[in-house]
Amino acid sequence: MNTVTRPRILVVGAGFAGVGCVRRLERKLAPDEADVTLVTPFSYQLYLPLLPQVASGVLTPQSVAVSLRRSKRYRTRIIPGGAIGVDLKSKVCVIRTITDQIINERYDYIVLAPGSITRTFDIPGLTEHAFGMKTLAEAAYIRDHVISQLDLADASDDPAERASRLQFVVVGGGYAGTETAACLQKLTHAAVKRYPRIDPGLIKWHLIDIAPKLMPELGDKLGRSAQEILARRGIDVSLGVSIEKAGPEEVTFTDGRVVPTRTLIWTAGVVASPLISTLGAETVRGRLAVNAEMTLPGQDGVFALGDAAAVPDEAKGEEGAICPPTAQHAMRQGTHVADNVVATLRNQPLTPYVHKDLGLVVDLGGKDAVSKPLGVELHGLPAQFAARGYHWWALRTNVAKVRVATNWTLNAVAGDDFVRTGFQARKAARLKDFEFTDAYMTPEQVRTHVEGAEHKEA
16 A cells, blocks of 8 residues: 555544544554654653652653654654544544644544533632643643742741731642642651751641542552551641632632632642543533543544543443543553554454543652552551552553653652752743644534635635
8 A cells, every 4th residue: 555545544643542543543543554643742652640759759740751753663643732623524633833833633443532621610810820630741840849849938927928928728639639739748757857947847738638538449458458547647637628719829618718828739639631622512511522432423434532531441341431531541542442443443343441440559758658460558667668559550651661660769768859849930821721622623624624724725
């Protein structure tokens, strides 16, 4: 087959699902069988579950950013940019490149794995004053910010300013929020020993969530255990509480409390990428409605998976159950959807995705952890070994595994590092500055744009 007639496979997103799909396609397809293209703003796969450890300085940023260009074996073409619209009728994906050029990429088969963005609500001041924990830049920025609060509090003689700089609020009692609060509290607890002018008792961490339980997926016993660990460290956990409004120097809780703070970290869940809304297709709680084979009903050559798709959870055996947006599902869906794309190319039957959840691991920093691998409840060091062992195994390359293992060992032997890198030297950045949610087109804009391009070509 020549390059003109080779099928074009376009994969959108370089998360667990997208990269897993691309690498599987490269292994299973002959070079002349199809052209594979990957659209991603950054040429690395981010290992999201370890971001709290980047924020706390246990891991360096490059440890969890696995390069997609490192190996010479891979033949996928990478387009540096973000997909901002998809026209299913014309089989065109509209892409904004990193140079701000708008291009149309035609495809025969498209795999939609754009992931998710931070879920926000219409809370006054939230997007202007809160930080997220969804990108590598945010994690690195938060680390700088937290250390800078200690520096600024140490330099200040104003008691009110000190109080606001030494209180920290994390919203979200899921894994991301709990691990973020735990890891950063450990960082500030260690760092304050190097600031003789700061009273350690002034440092206060708050973890709040509107849900009645902390990490309910772990079960009551482990959830309580995690809460007790946080309480012993002095973290104030408030459940059934959220944010009423946020300001530059204080946050108001829904129970009426006003906490002076310059640090609000928002980790209250995720929603599918806005790209999904550009398709004009059916959704389930914002995620693209697909069948068990991860194809879009009624559309030829459209596959969707990961956080952006409502993939039926066949292993649960419950009507309407969909797979949770977790890394273990995304990784397995990536390889499975690649197999289904190959089957489509070769006129073979597609198979449904079935995966039984392997359990959950929560790293609370140091020797503290709670884990539930394969339904077995673990605490302390055994849970920590399970948590870090799973993350280490799930890293895609040996280089990443060596970097992470080295960082963990160095941190265990030498302790925390309190260097501020200077990311904040120019201007403050918050939730609204990192995820570019206003970059996407509406379905009508996509259709108009594609039709205009087709008219010019004609």
